[in-house]
Amino acid sequence: MHAPTRARFLIPFLALILVSGAAPARAQQSPPPTQPASTQSQPAQPTPPTQSTPEQPASQAYTLPPAILAKAITLTRLRAILAFGGTAWTILVLLLVLAWRWPAALRNWAERITPGKWRQGLLFLPPAIIFLTVVSLPFDIYSQHIQRAYGLSVQSWPSWTLDQLKGLALSIVVMTPLLLLLFWIIRKSPRKWWLWFWLCTLPIIVFAVFISPIWIEPMFNHFSPLQQSDPALTVRLEQLAHHAGLDIPPSRMFLMKASEKVTGLNAYVTGIGASKRIVVWDNTIKKLPTNEILFVVGHEMGHYVLHHIYKALAFTALVLVVLLWLAYVCVGWLICRFQSRWQIRSMDDWAALAVLLLVFTCFSFLFSPITNSFSRWEEHQADVFGQEAIHSLVPDPQVTAQKAFVALGSTYLEAPNPNPLVKFWLYSHPSISERANFAAHYDPWLPGRHPRYFQK
Numbered sequence: 001m002h003a004p005t006r007a008r009f010l011i012p013f014l015a016l017i018l019v020s021g022a023a024p025a026r027a028q029q030s031p032p033p034t035q036p037a038s039t040q041s042q043p044a045q046p047t048p049p050t051q052s053t054p055e056q057p058a059s060q061a062y063t064l065p066p067a068i069l070a071k072a073i074t075l076t077r078l079r080a081i082l083a084f085g086g087t088a089w090t091i092l093v094l095l096l097v098l099a100w101r102w103p104a105a106l107r108n109w110a111e112r113i114t115p116g117k118w119r120q121g122l123l124f125l126p127p128a129i130i131f132l133t134v135v136s137l138p139f140d141i142y143s144q145h146i147q148r149a150y151g152l153s154v155q156s157w158p159s160w161t162l163d164q165l166k167g168l169a170l171s172i173v174v175m176t177p178l179l180l181l182l183f184w185i186i187r188k189s190p191r192k193w194w195l196w197f198w199l200c201t202l203p204i205i206v207f208a209v210f211i212s213p214i215w216i217e218p219m220f221n222h223f224s225p226l227q228q229s230d231p232a233l234t235v236r237l238e239q240l241a242h243h244a245g246l247d248i249p250p251s252r253m254f255l256m257k258a259s260e261k262v263t264g265l266n267a268y269v270t271g272i273g274a275s276k277r278i279v280v281w282d283n284t285i286k287k288l289p290t291n292e293i294l295f296v297v298g299h300e301m302g303h304y305v306l307h308h309i310y311k312a313l314a315f316t317a318l319v320l321v322v323l324l325w326l327a328y329v330c331v332g333w334l335i336c337r338f339q340s341r342w343q344i345r346s347m348d349d350w351a352a353l354a355v356l357l358l359v360f361t362c363f364s365f366l367f368s369p370i371t372n373s374f375s376r377w378e379e380h381q382a383d384v385f386g387q388e389a390i391h392s393l394v395p396d397p398q399v400t401a402q403k404a405f406v407a408l409g410s411t412y413l414e415a416p417n418p419n420p421l422v423k424f425w426l427y428s429h430p431s432i433s434e435r436a437n438f439a440a441h442y443d444p445w446l447p448g449r450h451p452r453y454f455q456k
């Protein structure tokens with residue numbers, strides 16, 4: 001869920017490698033890169049049902065009052081435009097820099113300075129990463145502007161800029177050695193590099209997922225043991241875990257001080273092995289009644305016990321090998337075809353990085369419906385788990401879950417009826433309407449029905 005807007009160009013490539021550390025740790029909310037709600041305290045309370053309009057049929061479990069609805073529809077459209085526009089912009093810029101032969105010029109400069117391949121890489125890669133980050137900056141700035149304008153972000157521009165700089169530094173530190181490795185493997189094995197590099201990335205991905213909550217996430221947010229800040233809630237959550245028959249000790253529960261930057265509600269599961277944990281945003285605790293927090297955390301426990309991180313890792317690995325093979329085929333073809341125009345000699349040419357990113361961006365975009373479908377499937381499982389987990393702990397699990405979704409949706413200004421194509425393509429979670437509707441009608445404790453994950 002944390003796919004940051006910064007370094008948009010690197011995302012297609014890195015998303016599957018580094019950011020996969022955060023990707024399986026999906027949060028409660030659907031499209032969170034563009035975050036939360038209108039100013040200060042959007043109602044944690046469920047929004048009262050409104051009269052039916054063409055935008056929101058009366059039968060829906062998730063409705064918004066007209067004033068919020070108008071904002072939500074505009075914002076939902078803006079998010080889609082930013083997402084599709086961002087990809088189009090990336091592709092356009094990469095095509096332009098190739099046409100202008102900038103990658104070749106940068107490579108020539110590096111080659112003039114040193115004959116050593118590794119040193120050339122150290123000269124070529126950081127400027128390339130900085131350039132790509134700078135080019136995506138207008139989108140990132142506009143995105144943050146919208147977040148602030150709609151009251152979803154309370155982060156100051158200096159603080160936001162600092163986060164961008166940290167993100168850039170992280171990209172350089174992580175991507176440079178990774179790309180050095182990639183190009184070394186391409187030089188050693190021009191035909192099978194995609195397979196060898198994939199094998200190398202597998203332990204790197206697992207390592208990234210492991211260190212992400214310990215080293216990377218604390219660079220951007222403050223975390224503290226939940227037990228310290230909210231012992232009463234921790235006790236309730238332990239009850240929930242116990243009721244669900246899970247082994248999630250309080251030492252694995254953390255509070256994230258999200259209110260320094262955003263107004264949205266969230267919780268997520270992250271890490272692997274010894275670093276595996278449940279994180280709850282402080283906004284969630286401030287704005288949601290305890291029963292609804294239990295549902296939100298129950299959903300996260302679902303991710304935890306249904307091994308969604310491991311499944312997402314396996315899925316990521318599968319997608320990555322296909323992407324790498326496609327990159328091998330397509331980059332090779334493109335370089336043959338446009339060799340003289342782009343002045344790129346071969347696949348192991350540093351300048352081929354631009355072609356590689358171009359192909360990765362295109363295929364990542366085309367693969368989005370597949371990866372998001374997988375994610376939505378996991379999220380739905382977690383919704384079912386969460387609702388079953390709070391059974392007998394709260395008076396009415398259906399209403400509790402539904403109210404939690406209404407609070408989430410109104411906080412994040414989610415339109416009740418997003419465009420189906422946009423939903424199919426971009427949504428990592430089912431839409432809030434779908435989730436609220438499901439919750440309102442899901443009661444496996446009725447006679448003749450059976451809970452999916454819990455014994456009656």
Ligand SMILES: [Zn+2]
Binds near residue numbers: 026027303379382
């Ligand atoms: Zn989730």
